[in-house]
Amino acid sequence: MTYTEKTHAAFGGAPINTGDPRVLAWLIRRHGLEMTHISRGSHIGAIFSLAEIMATLYTGVLNVNPAEPRMPSRDRLVLSKGHAGAAVYAALAERGFFPVEELSSHYANGSRLSGHVSHKGVPGVEFSTGSLGHGLAVAAGMALGGLKDKADWRVYCILGDGECDEGSVWEAALQAHQYQLDNLIAVVDHNRMQSLDFCENTIALEPFTDKWAAFGWNVMQVDGHDVTALQAAFEKAKANRGTGKPTVIIAETTKGKGVSFMENDILWHYRTPQGEEYEAALKELEAQRP
Amino acid sequence: MRDAFTRALMREAAKDPRLTLVTGDLGFGVLKPFWETYPEQFVNAGIAEQAMTGLAAGLAMTGRTVLTYSIGNFPTLRAIEQIRNDCAYHDANVKVVCVGGGFVYGSLGMSHHATEDMAILRALPGVTVFTPGDPHEVEAIVPVMLRTPGTCYLRLGRGGEPCLHPGPIADYDAPRALTLREGKDVALLSAGGILTQTVAAADLLAQKGVSAEVVSFPCIKPIDREKLAELATRFRHIVTVEEHSIVGGLGGAVCETLAEMGAGCRVHRIGMEDVYSCIVGTQQYLREEYRMDMNAICERTLAWLAE
Numbered sequence: 001m002t003y004t005e006k007t008h009a010a011f012g013g014a015p016i017n018t019g020d021p022r023v024l025a026w027l028i029r030r031h032g033l034e035m036t037h038i039s040r041g042s043h044i045g046a047i048f049s050l051a052e053i054m055a056t057l058y059t060g061v062l063n064v065n066p067a068e069p070r071m072p073s074r075d076r077l078v079l080s081k082g083h084a085g086a087a088v089y090a091a092l093a094e095r096g097f098f099p100v101e102e103l104s105s106h107y108a109n110g111s112r113l114s115g116h117v118s119h120k121g122v123p124g125v126e127f128s129t130g131s132l133g134h135g136l137a138v139a140a141g142m143a144l145g146g147l148k149d150k151a152d153w154r155v156y157c158i159l160g161d162g163e164c165d166e167g168s169v170w171e172a173a174l175q176a177h178q179y180q181l182d183n184l185i186a187v188v189d190h191n192r193m194q195s196l197d198f199c200e201n202t203i204a205l206e207p208f209t210d211k212w213a214a215f216g217w218n219v220m221q222v223d224g225h226d227v228t229a230l231q232a233a234f235e236k237a238k239a240n241r242g243t244g245k246p247t248v249i250i251a252e253t254t255k256g257k258g259v260s261f262m263e264n265d266i267l268w269h270y271r272t273p274q275g276e277e278y279e280a281a282l283k284e285l286e287a288q289r290p
Numbered sequence: 291m292r293d294a295f296t297r298a299l300m301r302e303a304a305k306d307p308r309l310t311l312v313t314g315d316l317g318f319g320v321l322k323p324f325w326e327t328y329p330e331q332f333v334n335a336g337i338a339e340q341a342m343t344g345l346a347a348g349l350a351m352t353g354r355t356v357l358t359y360s361i362g363n364f365p366t367l368r369a370i371e372q373i374r375n376d377c378a379y380h381d382a383n384v385k386v387v388c389v390g391g392g393f394v395y396g397s398l399g400m401s402h403h404a405t406e407d408m409a410i411l412r413a414l415p416g417v418t419v420f421t422p423g424d425p426h427e428v429e430a431i432v433p434v435m436l437r438t439p440g441t442c443y444l445r446l447g448r449g450g451e452p453c454l455h456p457g458p459i460a461d462y463d464a465p466r467a468l469t470l471r472e473g474k475d476v477a478l479l480s481a482g483g484i485l486t487q488t489v490a491a492a493d494l495l496a497q498k499g500v501s502a503e504v505v506s507f508p509c510i511k512p513i514d515r516e517k518l519a520e521l522a523t524r525f526r527h528i529v530t531v532e533e534h535s536i537v538g539g540l541g542g543a544v545c546e547t548l549a550e551m552g553a554g555c556r557v558h559r560i561g562m563e564d565v566y567s568c569i570v571g572t573q574q575y576l577r578e579e580y581r582m583d584m585n586a587i588c589e590r591t592l593a594w595l596a597e
Contacts, residue, residue, distance in 0.1 A: 119380070127351075128379060131371055137341040138376055141348020148330070149352065168372075171341030178336070 003104035007034050010289045018059075018094045021227040022290040025055035029258050029285055031090035031103050037278050039107030041115060045256040045268035046084040049191040049224075050158065053251055056230040057156060058091040066096035069123040075153050076142050078127045080135020081160035081189065085117030088125060097124035133166025135159065136186060140176045143184040143246075154238065157186045162194025165203045170215070177216035180244040185237045186217075188248060189224065191255040195269055212248045224251025259284050291447040291483065292320045292389055294425035298432035299357070303328050309436070310349055314342050314360035320389070320449070321359065339364050343372035343384070350382040355436055362390040362404035366411060366443070377441040378416040384441050386411075391421070391445040391482050392533025393567070393576040403567045403576075404445075408481070409538025411443040412511045418442040418464065419511040421532075421540070423485030426455040427508045430462035438464065447483025448573070454489055454506075465509035467517040473503035476591055477525040481507045481540035484533040487577060491531075491587035498592060513543045515551075522553035529558045529591050533582060536561040558594050560587055 001009075007030050008016060018024050032047035058064070062075045079088050086106060093100045105111040112121040116130030129135050139157035146153055163169060176184055190208065192199050199205050212219045218240050222229045230251070237247040255269070256262030259281040273281050300323060303309045311324055312333045325332040333349075335342035339360060346356040358365050365386050366373070377384040388404060395402035412419050418438050422428045428446065435442050454470060470485075471492050480488035485506050492502040505521065507513065521528060528548070530541040541559030548557060560582050567576060577583040581590065 128375070131375055133340075134344055134372060134376055137344025137372070138348040138351075140341070141345035142351055143348070144333070144345065145349045145352025145354060155348075168338075168340040168344070171336075171338035172344065175335060175338065175341055175345060179333075 002101060003034070004100045007031055007100070010286050020290070021052065021055040021059040021231070024059055024091060024094060025051040025227065026285070026288065026290055027094050028054055028087050028090045032086050033273055033278070033281055033285060035086045035090070035103055035106040037273050038104060040272045040274070041107045042270045042272060043083045043086070044273060045193070045262060046081065046160070046189070047087045048257045048259065048262065049253045049255045050084055050087055050189045051257070052225045052227050052230060053158065053187055053189060054087045054091045056227050056234065058095050061231070061234045062156065063153065064124065066124065069097060073153055076126050076139070076155045078129070078135040078139040078155065078157045079117050080129055080157055081132065081163050082116035082129030085115065088117050089113050089122070092122070092124040098122065132160070132163040133168040136169050137172035137175070139184060139186070140172050140179070140181055143176070143181040144179050146183050147179070147181065154183045154185060157184070159186060159188050161188055161190045161192060161199055161205060161208070162202070164188070164205055173212070173215045173217065176246040181246045182241050182243050184246040185234070186246065186248040188250050189253050190250050191253040193255045193264070193266055193269070197266060209250055212250070216245060218243065218245045218247040219250065220247065221250045221252065224253035225257055258288065291422065291425055291428050291451050292449045294428040295387070295432060295446055296320055296324060298429045300324060300327065302433055302436055303331055306355065307331065308354045310354050310356045312342055312346050312349070312356060312358050314339050314358070314364055316360050339368040340372050343369035344376050346384045347372070347376035347380060347382040350384050351380070355383045355385070357385045357387050359387045359389070362388055362395065362402050363407065366404070366407045370410060373411070373417070373441065374414050378414050381416065381440045383439065385435055385444060386442070387444045387446065389446045389448070391447055392484065393573040394448040394483070396573045396576045397570045399570055400567050405533070405562045405567065406535050408445060408510060408532070408534050408540070409542060412538060412543065416440050417511065418509065420444045420464070420509050421481040422446070422508045423480055423482060423506040424451055424454040426453050426457065426459050427468070427506065430459040431508055434462055434464050445482055451483055452486060454485055465512045465514050467514040468506045468508065469503065470506060471502065471504040473501040475501045476527045476529060476595060477503045477505060477521045478529050478531060478587065478591070479505050479507060479540065479544060480531045481510050482533055484531055484577070484582065487582065487584045487587060488531045490584035491591065494584060494588040495591060498588070500592065500595065502591070507540055510540050510543050513547055515547055518544060518547050519551055519553070522548055522551065522555045525555055527556050527558065527594055529560060529587070529594070531582060531587055532561045533577065534561050535564060537564055558590070560590060
C-alpha cells in the first residue's frame with residue numbers, strides 16, 4: 001500500500017473533498033500522525049493544534065493557486081511557528097501544490113520537506129522558519145510592501161503563544177501598528193503550552209488579548225477548532241482593511257487536539273507516535289473522519 | 291564615508307523608485323537629505339534591529355532593493371540570525387549597512403566598537419562583504435552593491451575621511467582589489483577606513499628605505515584571488531591591516547586563500563589580537579593603543595622584514 005493509499009484509506013475509495021475545511025483538517029491530522037510516525041519526528045501536538053486554522057486558510061480564505069504558486073496577486077502565508085511545518089506541507093499537498101505521496105519523505109535523508117518549514121523547492125511555501133520570533137517581522141515587511149504598491153493581497157502569519165516569549169515578536173507588533181498594516185492578519189495558536197510546560201508556568205502571557213490590544217491591534221478571540229467560527233473571524237479580519245490597524249486572531253486551541261491522550265499533555269510536544277500509541281491514535285482519528 | 295554613501299544612494303534612489311532605506315532610528319544629519327527627498331522610499335524601523343532586518347527581508351520579497359542602516363554591531367550582530375535565516379537563506383535583496391566600523395565611536399565603549407563584524411558576516415553563505423577604504427571607494431561600491439543580487443554587507447567608517455585615491459574609481463567591478471602604491475619589498479593589504487593608516491605607514495617605510503605596495507580590498511567576500519596570487523609571487527612578506535579582529539576578517543581571508551594556493555610567502559596580520567577593547571578614546575588613540583596605527587604598522591613591518 002502506498003503512503004497516499006494508507007492515509008486516504010479511511011475514505012474507502014470515495015471522493016475526497018479537500019475543499020471542505022473539516023475534511024482538510026482531518027487529513028492534516030492524519031498526515032501529521034503518519035509523517036511523525038514514519039520519521040519518528042516531533043511536534044505532533046502543535047500540528048494537531050492548528051489543523052483547523054490551516055484547513056480554514058487553505059479552503060477559501062487564502063487566494064492561492066496550485067497551478068501558479070508564485071502568482072503575484074496571491075495572499076502570503078508565513079508560518080512563524082515553523083515546527084508545525086508538517087501541517088503546511090499536508091495542506092499544500094492535499095490542495096494540489098505537490099504530490100501527497102511526497103509527504104512520506106518528511107525528515108528523510110535528502111528530503112526537501114524539513115522538520116521546520118522550508119520554502120526551498122517546495123511549491124506554495126512562502127517563507128522558511130524554524131527559529132521562533134522571525135515570521136511576524138517578515139510578514140510585516142511583505143504587508144508594508146503591499147500597502148506601498150496598493151496591492152489587494154493580504155499577508156497572514158501564524159504564531160505560537162509560546163513563541164510570543166520572543167522579544168522580536170513584539171518589535172514587529174509595534175512596527176505593524178506604526179505602519180498601519182491593515183492588510184496583515186496574524187493568528188496566534190493559543191494552546192497555552194510550550195516546550196516544557198504550560199505558558200503560564202513558564203513566562204506568563206496573560207492577559208494575552210489585552211497585550212495585543214495595547215499594542216494597537218484589532219483583536220479577535222475564537223475557538224480555533226471551530227471552522228465556522230474561524231471562517232467568520234477571517235471574513236471580519238479581511239473587512240478591517242481600511243481601519244489602519246493590523247488584526248490578530250487569538251485562536252483558542254488544544255495542543256494535541258483530536259487524540260484524547262495527547263490533548264494538553266506536554267509529552268506530545270516532542271514525543272513521537274509509535275507502537276500501541278500510534279495504533280490508538282489512528283483508531284481515534286479514524287472514528288472522527290468527517 | 292557616510293556622506294559619500296548618502297550621495298551615492300541619493301543618485302541610485304532617483305533611478306530606482308523601489309529602492310528603500312530602512313534605518314534603526316539612526317542617521318540624524320546623515321540620512322536627512324534622503325528622507326526629505328524620498329520620503330516614500332524611507333522607513334524608520336525604530337530601535338528594533340531584529341524586526342528591522344525581518345521587515346527588510348519581507349519588503350525585499352515585494353520586489354524591492356532594501357537597505358538597513360545603523361551603527362556598528364546593531365544592524366549586524368544584534369540581528370545576525372535574521373540576516374542568516376530571513377535575508378541570506380531567502381536570497382533576499384537586502385543590503386545591510388553599518389556606519390562606524392572599528393573604533394569610529396571609540397569613546398563610547400566596547401558596545402560601539404565593531405571589531406568582529408567582518409568575520410561574522412563573511413561566514414554567512416551568500417553574503418557579499420564590502421569594506422571600502424575611502425570616499426571614492428564608497429561611491430564606486432554603492433551602485434555595484436545595489437546591482438549585486440541577494441544579501442550584502444557594507445561596512446562604512448565615519449564622516450570626513452580623506453580621499454586616498456586620486457579621483458573617482460571608474461568601472462569598479464567587485465571583488466577587484468585596488469592598488470594605491472606600487473612597491474617591491476613588502477605588500478600592505480588593507481580593508482576599511484584604516485586605509486589612511488596603511489598609506490601613511492607606506493610613507494614612513496619609504497623614509498626607512500623600504501618600498502611598500504599598498505592594496506585596498508573594498509570587497510573581502512568574495513576576495514580577489516587573482517590579485518592575491520599575483521602578490522604572493524612578488525612578495526615574501528604580506529601584511530594585512532584591518533580595524534577588526536585578526537580572526538576571520540581580511541587577515542583570515544588572505545591566509546585561507548594563500549594557504550590553499552600553496553603560496554610560499556608569509557602573512558602577518560595587524561588588527562585586534564583576539565581581545566575586546568576595554569578602554570576608550572578617540573579612534574586614533576585606540577588604533578595606537580592596539581598597535582594598528584601608521585607608526586605601529588611601520589615598526590611591526592620592519593621587524594617582520596628583519597626576521
